[in-house]
Amino acid sequence: MTINLSPETVRLLLVLAATVAAHYLARRALQQAEKVAAHTENVWDDSLIAAARKPLPLLIWVGGISFALHLLHRQTDEALLEYVAPVRSIAIVICISWFLLKLIRELADNMVAARIRAGGHVDRTTVDGLGKVARISVFVVAAMAVMQTLGFSLSGVLAFGGMGGIAVGFAAKDLLANFFGAVMIHLDRPFNVGDAVRSPDKNIEGWVEQIGWRQTIIRSPDKTPLYVPNSLFTSIVVENPSRMSHRRIRETIGLRYEDIGRMENIVEEVRTMLDQHPDIDNEQPSFVAFDQFADSSINFVIQAFSKTTELKQYHAIKQEILLQVAAIIARNGADFAFPTRTVLLNQTPA
Known part of the structure; x- marks a missing residue:
């Protein structure tokens, strides 16, 4: 049986067949390129292939179907096909x-x-910030291209946006404040993702998990997430212990008043011990000195700076130093003071 096909129908079938073939070849090409890129150290080829895996076949089908509908429109003059x-x-x-x-x-x-x-340092905050700016730029350009395709005047849209921006600014001032707060965080970079931060002005303490355009997520020491509006960081003091160069050891030690004669030797031995300690940075302002005649004790103060900023190591060093101070005090025959009170009784002669 002979099937007679019109030239227009043949052209449509050829377009669809070419689209199917192009789709198959594109998928095969991406698969081969992915195998080759797996053996390279360049991140661009992997990113390009992964990004094109779904949009490229869709683009091929858009081109093929739109061309087929264009041929069909020439054949039938269907008004609806003018929107192709x-x-x-x-x-x-x-x-x-x-x-x-x-x-x-x-x-x-x-x-x-x-x-x-590679074992290098990763500034996740900068990477996230640049990625967000790039995505916003893509959305804005795409929206303007779509509006221009639909026949809107870009100059009119921009003028309307300028007038409407004032109203939007008043209606969404908190949202805009949080947005610009996020911009300032990315520019000033008082902290990065993963940093430990705290604020003496607010009850905020923990590790930064995410910096969004509206809020920053901080995981508190008890593992509770804190959702902090970004605008708050423009008006409060933020401490970043993750960036400290040293950790300070500062303790006040109280001795008994009867140990006043032993104070000088104890202070000198503690000072020597700190100077010789391998984990104490002697370039920093460290000192040991008799400090105060207190109510129930005579006090001397210790200040030193550890070379490490890691909290666990710092506490181990501090514990070792305090135990050595206790040993020095005991070796000199002194003892720690505790609150005492002297009561004087006036005895009336009988």
Whole structure:
């Protein structure tokens, strides 16, 4: 049996067949390129291939189907098919935007992973900040391209945005304050993701887990998440212990008043012990000195700075120093003071 096909139908079938073939070849090419890229150290090829894995086949089908509908429109003059061209343009913008968004995310993840494998320092805050700015830029450009495709005047849209921006600013002032607070965090960088922070002004203490455009997530010492608006960081003092160069040991030791004669030797031996301690930085202002005649004790003060900032090691060093101070006091025949009270009784002669 002979099937007679019109030239238009043949052209449509050829377009669809070419689309299927292009889709197959694109998938095969991406698979081969992925195998080759797996043996390289370059993060760009891995990111480009991963980002194009889904948008590229979709773009091929958009092109093939839109061309087939264009041929069908020439054959039938269907009015509805006149919208194929703008829909195709919008679909192409969506595919390209999808590819760029995936590329930004893949690049950020691959660069961070490569730095970690190399043993280098990773500034996750900067990477996240640049990624967010890039994604916003893609969204804005894509939205403007879609509006222009739909026939909107960009100059009119921008003018309307300028007038509406005032109203939006008043209605969403808190949201904008948090947004600009996030911008200042990324610019000034008072802390990064993973840093331990605290604020003496507010009941805020913990480790930074995420810096968003509206709020920052901090995990408190009891593992409770704190959601802090970014605008708050522009008006409070934030301490960042993660960036301290040393940790300070400062203790006041109280001796009995009857040990006043032993104070000088004890202070001198403690000072010598600190000077010879391998974990104490003698370049910092360390000292040991008789400090005060207190109510129930005579006090001397110890100040020293450990070379390490790691909390567990710091407490181990502090414990060792305090035990050595106790041994020095005992060796000199002195003892620690405790609160005492002397009561004088006036006895009346009988």
